[in-house]
Amino acid sequence: MNLVPQTHSTESVAKDLAAVVPPHTLIADTETQVVYECDGLAMYKQPPMITVLPESVEQVQAVMRYAHQSGIPVVARGGGTGLCAGAMPHAEGILLSLAKFNQIQHIDPLARTAVVQPGVRNLAISEAAKIHNLYYAPDPSSQIACTIGGNVAENAGGVHCLKYGLTVNNVIKVEMITIEGDEVVIGSEGLDSAGPDLLALMHGSEGLLGVITEITVKLMPIPERMQVVMAAFDDVTKAGNAVGAVIAKGIIPGGLEMMDHFAIVAVEEYLQAGYPTEAQALLLCEVDGTPAEVEEHIAAVTQVFEQMGATSVRISQSEEERQLFWKGRKNAFPAVGRLSPDYYCMDGTIPRSQLANVLLKMAEMSERYGLRVANVFHAGDGNLHPLILFDANIEGQFETTEEFGGKILELCVEVGGCITGEHGVGMEKIRQMFTQFSETELTQFHAIKAAFDSANQLNPGKGIPVLKNCQEYRSVGGA
Amino acid sequence: MKQLIDQVKTAISEGKTLRIEGGNSKAHIGRATECSETLSLRDHTGIAPYNPVELVMTTKAGTTIAEINAELAKHGQFLPAECPDFDGSATIGGTLAANCNGAGRPFRGALRDLVLGCYLINGKGEHLRFGGTVLKNVAGYDVSRLQSGAMGTLGVIEEVSFKVLPRPAMEITVSKTCSAEDAITTMNKLAAGSTPLSASAWVNGTLYLRLAGAKTAVEAAMAQLAMREEDAEVWASLNTLWQDCATEGRYRLSVKSTAAPSGHAQIINWGGAERWVSSDATLAQMQQAAAKMGGEARWIGAAREDEVNPALPDALKALHKRLKQSIDPRGVFNPGRLYSWN
Numbered sequence: 001m002n003l004v005p006q007t008h009s010t011e012s013v014a015k016d017l018a019a020v021v022p023p024h025t026l027i028a029d030t031e032t033q034v035v036y037e038c039d040g041l042a043m044y045k046q047p048p049m050i051t052v053l054p055e056s057v058e059q060v061q062a063v064m065r066y067a068h069q070s071g072i073p074v075v076a077r078g079g080g081t082g083l084c085a086g087a088m089p090h091a092e093g094i095l096l097s098l099a100k101f102n103q104i105q106h107i108d109p110l111a112r113t114a115v116v117q118p119g120v121r122n123l124a125i126s127e128a129a130k131i132h133n134l135y136y137a138p139d140p141s142s143q144i145a146c147t148i149g150g151n152v153a154e155n156a157g158g159v160h161c162l163k164y165g166l167t168v169n170n171v172i173k174v175e176m177i178t179i180e181g182d183e184v185v186i187g188s189e190g191l192d193s194a195g196p197d198l199l200a201l202m203h204g205s206e207g208l209l210g211v212i213t214e215i216t217v218k219l220m221p222i223p224e225r226m227q228v229v230m231a232a233f234d235d236v237t238k239a240g241n242a243v244g245a246v247i248a249k250g251i252i253p254g255g256l257e258m259m260d261h262f263a264i265v266a267v268e269e270y271l272q273a274g275y276p277t278e279a280q281a282l283l284l285c286e287v288d289g290t291p292a293e294v295e296e297h298i299a300a301v302t303q304v305f306e307q308m309g310a311t312s313v314r315i316s317q318s319e320e321e322r323q324l325f326w327k328g329r330k331n332a333f334p335a336v337g338r339l340s341p342d343y344y345c346m347d348g349t350i351p352r353s354q355l356a357n358v359l360l361k362m363a364e365m366s367e368r369y370g371l372r373v374a375n376v377f378h379a380g381d382g383n384l385h386p387l388i389l390f391d392a393n394i395e396g397q398f399e400t401t402e403e404f405g406g407k408i409l410e411l412c413v414e415v416g417g418c419i420t421g422e423h424g425v426g427m428e429k430i431r432q433m434f435t436q437f438s439e440t441e442l443t444q445f446h447a448i449k450a451a452f453d454s455a456n457q458l459n460p461g462k463g464i465p466v467l468k469n470c471q472e473y474r475s476v477g478g479a
Numbered sequence: 480m481k482q483l484i485d486q487v488k489t490a491i492s493e494g495k496t497l498r499i500e501g502g503n504s505k506a507h508i509g510r511a512t513e514c515s516e517t518l519s520l521r522d523h524t525g526i527a528p529y530n531p532v533e534l535v536m537t538t539k540a541g542t543t544i545a546e547i548n549a550e551l552a553k554h555g556q557f558l559p560a561e562c563p564d565f566d567g568s569a570t571i572g573g574t575l576a577a578n579c580n581g582a583g584r585p586f587r588g589a590l591r592d593l594v595l596g597c598y599l600i601n602g603k604g605e606h607l608r609f610g611g612t613v614l615k616n617v618a619g620y621d622v623s624r625l626q627s628g629a630m631g632t633l634g635v636i637e638e639v640s641f642k643v644l645p646r647p648a649m650e651i652t653v654s655k656t657c658s659a660e661d662a663i664t665t666m667n668k669l670a671a672g673s674t675p676l677s678a679s680a681w682v683n684g685t686l687y688l689r690l691a692g693a694k695t696a697v698e699a700a701m702a703q704l705a706m707r708e709e710d711a712e713v714w715a716s717l718n719t720l721w722q723d724c725a726t727e728g729r730y731r732l733s734v735k736s737t738a739a740p741s742g743h744a745q746i747i748n749w750g751g752a753e754r755w756v757s758s759d760a761t762l763a764q765m766q767q768a769a770a771k772m773g774g775e776a777r778w779i780g781a782a783r784e785d786e787v788n789p790a791l792p793d794a795l796k797a798l799h800k801r802l803k804q805s806i807d808p809r810g811v812f813n814p815g816r817l818y819s820w821n
């Protein structure tokens with residue numbers, strides 16, 4: 001892909017932009033822009049040339065038209081919680097923050113939909129829908145801070161996606177601005193539209209195809225009752241098998257999460273969720289539905305866990321206790337993060353039957369690289385989050401960590417899985433794209449990108465690797 | 480597979496066009512097209528070794544929905560999209576391409592929601608893999624789901640991986656006589672509450688509801704609704720609407736579930752979101768009505784020269800054209816099947 005030539009000074013761009021959007025929407029000074037230099041993956045940093053915080057769709061269009069005419073890259077930014085450096089700015093580009101698009105425009109309780117602006121926080125939708133006894137199902141652990149626009153761009157998941165799906169399964173319509181500044185409506189208030197599924201294509205497209213300015217999401221009725229079974233195991237293989245056994249029973253839990261010993265201990269020290277610290281693996285299994293249904297399923301799940309060798313089984317006895325069980329899981333990243341100056345979160349997926357094998361190999365690698373790993377796992381859908389602990393102040397340790405992380409992802413692909421289940425590729429996993437895809441496949445991706453953005457101005461350098469780097473990356477990978 | 484790729488490559492080099500065909504059950508869906516030859520996937524069948532607890536199945540594109548259903552049933556599982564099987568002739572590839580889904584769609588998702596990955600032969604004759612065979616994968620653009628609704632214009636679907644689910648422990652159909660307006664209100668109100676619905680439809684003055692889930696939940700809901708029990712026949716008959724349109728064309732409206740019924744003779748499915756309308760109106764007229772209902776109208780009936788899908792705004796149309804170009808630069812696959820201009 002052509003790199004955009006650097007022919008613009010910040011001053012001239014600021015001046016040009018001030019002619020098309022109100023000056024107070026622009027930030028051009030270095031200090032104020034520091035907050036935008038990275039997303040949730042802080043190891044990757046790059047201040048933008050200029051930041052714009054538009055307040056209307058017309059302003060987004062004006063910025064896009066200007067950028068398009070001038071050949072300036074545009075990087076969209078939601079909550080900045082991404083974990084793949086997808087929202088990391090471009091040195092010669094405009095950082096387009098959707099932070100001011102924070103309005104829930106309309107909730108239709110009978111049709112169970114909400115029309116929201118992209119900068120609305122994920123959790124805010126459920127909070128607003130609550131009076132109608134509805135909620136928005138996908139719940140990434142970052143839900144207090146991440147935005148629905150970023151969720152669409154990453155096709156975010158969460159702890160409830162085995163039963164309720166990812167973002168792509170819960171959005172029916174988006175409005176987006178193309179790099180030319182045109183407004184395009186994709187999807188409708190119905191459940192499908194004629195022609196290829198562009199709505200699906202937009203999900204997980206990481207800001208490379210357009211800037212999303214409005215989203216219509218589906219809302220679900222809040223289950224009458226939710227209860228969590230927490231089961232401890234003295235062996236991860238047993239816990240892995242127990243997950244399969246629940247599903248074999250014909251039960252699809254609302255959430256089914258696993259943590260390894262390291263993560264359990266870290267969480268318990270951090271916030272005393274009542275986790276059994278002697279366990280080698282912990283399963284949290286939430287069932288939801290009508291009270292009668294929940295009762296039936298709780299009994300079945302408990303029985304399965306006991307049969308599969310659980311050393312202890314606890315059932316949440318109140319809403320507070322259920323929240324407490326989840327609080328531990330949802331705070332697993334910061335809890336593990338406390339044990340080390342820095343941590344690096346991976347996001348591979350595997351067939352569930354490979355769990356024990358992958359954990360074992362990971363433990364061997366951990367030994368070899370001399371870096372500790374904690375594992376939290378969306379066990380129901382095979383999405384692993386190994387957290388590698390390191391210290392960025394030790395020279396070369398981040399590089400070692402990255403190499404270790406890369407090896408974990410390659411292992412996931414080797415056993416039939418993928419390099420990312422929900423965090424996206426961004427800048428971070430660009431090398432591993434060569435592990436998962438062939439050059440012809442990557443070329444096809446570039447062709448699709450060009451159909452939306454022929455000059456490669458939208459979030460350039462992210463998501464899909466440039467082919468000329470292929471040989472270099474493959475040989476590094478093989479070393 | 481080599482045969483398929485060879486046929487595509489030969490077509491490209493000879494400047495031919497290909498009509499992609501699975502079971503040919505959906506010849507009436509989409510526009511009438513003239514292609515130099517047929518690329519058949521009818522014999523390109525087979526289910527890869529399948530481990531039920533993984534909740535994933537992978538099959539060659541020519542495998543029929545009927546075969547898939549039969550294999551899943553052996554393990555107490557099913558394809559939640561309940562795709563119409565067209566008397567056994569519909570294939571998984573054609574079903575995905577036509578985005579053809581059954582009554583459970585609003586509650587359990589469409590085939591596009593279940594698709595995890597696919598192998599595709601693009602318009603350069605390249606065999607490409609997208610997505611994966613695990614439940615989550617966000618690397619690269621979602622070219623697998625993109626195929627849904629593309630009617631084969633964006634390449635030959637060669638293999639598909641999709642999510643499957645355990646069958647609910649119990650499923651019961653109930654009904655009551657009521658007007659279309661009342662049916663729409665009831666369907667939506669129930670869906671917004673805790674009733675364990677898995678389908679709802681209104682046919683010939685009767686509202687049908689299907690309850691699914693744990694035995695206790697279904698029984699409690701039945702007691703609460705106090706409606707008459709029915710056999711499940713109605714859901715199968717709704718599925719055959721797609722097929723029936725070959726002889727008696729209809730408009731299919733995909734609209735907001737709460738939209739008031741249009742004045743036409745119609746069948747309402749998908750909790751209000753799908754409406755099958757028999758009318759002499761033109762597509763443009765029907766589209767105007769559907770747009771007011773928050774959605775769109777398509778013609779499903781004997782293949783014709785005229786457009787069968789609604790007109791698109793310029794910017795979106797341009798995107799569709801460039802997307803087609805990006806995957807099938809020479810326009811080898813199903814030219815004109817979706818739109819006269821693509």
Ligand SMILES: Cc1cc2nc3c(=O)[nH]c(=O)nc-3n(C[C@H](O)[C@H](O)[C@H](O)COP(=O)(O)OP(=O)(O)OC[C@H]3O[C@@H](n4cnc5c(N)ncnc54)[C@H](O)[C@@H]3O)c2cc1C
Nearest residue numbers: 078079080081082086140141147149150153156157207212
């Ligand atoms: C502690 C923690 C826990 C997390 N847990 C989860 C989890 O459970 N599941 C999960 O899926 N993710 C998780 N994440 C990752 C992250 O929260 C998600 O990827 C989220 O979707 C990012 O949203 P954001 O608004 O912060 O987007 P950003 O980080 O701002 O941007 C992400 C990407 O989206 C693009 N983008 C943003 N807005 C738009 C727009 N309007 N139009 C076009 N492109 C846009 C950006 O260019 C970028 O490529 C976690 C992150 C943290 C820090």
